[in-house]
Amino acid sequence: MPSKTLTFVFAAERGAPIPLTEHRCKAAVPVAGKYRVIDFTLANCLHSGLRQVLVLTQYKSHSLHKHLRDGWSLFNAELGEFITAVPPQMRYDSGWYRNAVDALRQNRYLIERSTADLLLLLDGGLVYRMDYAELIQHHREQQGPGGGITCALRQAGPGSAAGAVKVELDEGERITGIGSASGETGPYLSTMGVVLIDKTLLLEQIETLAAATEVEMEQGSDLATQLLAPMLAGRATAATAPKAYRFGGERGRVTQDRYWRDLGSTDAYFRANMDLLRAESPLDLYQADWHILTYQGQYPPARTVPGPTSGNEGIFVNSMLGAGTVIRGGGVSHSVLYPRVQVEDGAIVDEAILFEGVRVGANARVRRCICDKDVVIPAGACIGEDHRADAERFEVSEEGIVVIRKGQTI
Known part of the structure; x- marks a missing residue:
């Protein structure tokens, strides 16, 4: 059944205008010490048996295209398998993708020529792990002949990201309403960026949906909302109403950690990375038959060595270290270090996220900080301890996380 499904991965948006998306789209942001955000969605496709994947790209997409080429050239084109980046083709007009529905409309020809009968x-x-094959099975069981639309829903609560959507169901698990979750004080069901729809239904509705969703993609409109809201307005109680699939159920081959995160702000991004350093991580990266694939440079192993001046051993505690990282007499704790990071003699790195190629000079102190790629922290510098001084030099989030942009001089 997955072979009869054509998958669209929407990776065209910047997301919230945070410093980490200044040079890359949201889907290409590094996460968890070695991955890109999109790796989680693509790994779900791979393990779910989905071999026809179109990645719709647009905003500052070079980094993402390079990552897809280097890390995801896995499938055999002779067998009809592919992961292909599709920037705007401008077949209908000269515009970019305005939103997810418009992106589908602009690529209607790819849908029409596909032999698939379902679109995922x-x-x-x-960032989440999910067995899409079980979603497809559930859809076929519930929708029956002729298909329809199924939306995956997750359990959410008052602490959810801004702009979260609340979904209402009837006793038959049919979706009857969708709207803002603002003001909710208890648990509720929300969308999670996963929609399965019959191809014929989408082709019938696409022009109407496109006309009803004139919202710019950069404004972060929810994928499910764009599809469901116009449909519900016309047939909220019909037998073919959209149906729900509850994320984190017993079915499926992925271990049910029920972890789902939208890394749409600096603080959300920081918290998600720190989540992975808990004694029992809420996201299972170690399921043997559900690896998250990615591209990694061929770097030497990470290691610690004594400091050249102090002679003290380099140490790291409860941290992730990427390949090629060297700690020379410094100390790293509760931090995520990407490949080729250098921590020099006497430096202290605590609760920090250091992207590839970052160098921390001797005796520097870096706390509660995100350093983008190739940043150099001078010897003796102090970051993350004096909020006022940090705010004069860098961007500081609402929760006090310091962000040093790529190429920023310190």
Whole structure:
């Protein structure tokens, strides 16, 4: 059944205008010490048996295209398998993708020529693990002949990201309403960027949906909302109403950690990375038959060595270290270090996220900080301890996380 499904991964948006998306789209942001955000969605496709995947790209997409080429050239074109990036083709007009529905409309020809009968629509800017094959099976069981639309829903609560959507169901698990979750004080069901729809239904509705969703993609409109809201307005109680699939159920081959995160703000991004350093991580990266694939440079192993001046051993505690990282007499704790990071003699790195190629000079102190690629922290510098001084030099989030942009001089 997965072979009869064409998958669209939406990776065209910047997301919230945070410093980490200044040079890359949201789907290409590094996460968890070695991955890109999109790796989680693509790994779900791979393990779910989905071999026809179109990645819709647009905003500052070079980094993402390079990552897809280097890390995801896995499938055999002779067998009809592919992961292909599709920037705007401008077949209908000269415009970019305005939103997810418009992106589908602009690529209608790819849908029409596909032999698939189902379309799986995925937001490529989210972190979670899910067996889409079980979603497809559930859809066929519930929708019956002629198909329809099934939306995956997750359990959410008052602490959810801004702009979260609340979904209402009837006793038959049919979706009857969708709207803002603002003001909710208890648990509720929300969308999660996963929609399965019958191909014929989408082709019938696409022009109407496109006309009803004139919202710019950069404004972050929810994928499910764009599809469901116009449909519900016309047939909220019909037998063919959209149906729900509850994320984190017993079915499926992925261990049910029920973890789902939208890394749409600096603080959300920081918290998600720190989540992975808990004694029992809420996201299972170690399921033997559900690896998250990615591209990694061929770097030497990470290691610690004594400091050249102090002679003290380099140490790291409860941290992730990427390949090629060297700690020379410094100390790293509760931090995520990407490949080729250098921590020099006497430096202290605590609760920090250091992207590839970052160098921390001797005796520097870096706390509660995100350093983008190739940043150099001078010897003796102090970052993350004096809020006022940090705010004068860098961007500081609402929760006090310091962000040093790529190429920023310190």
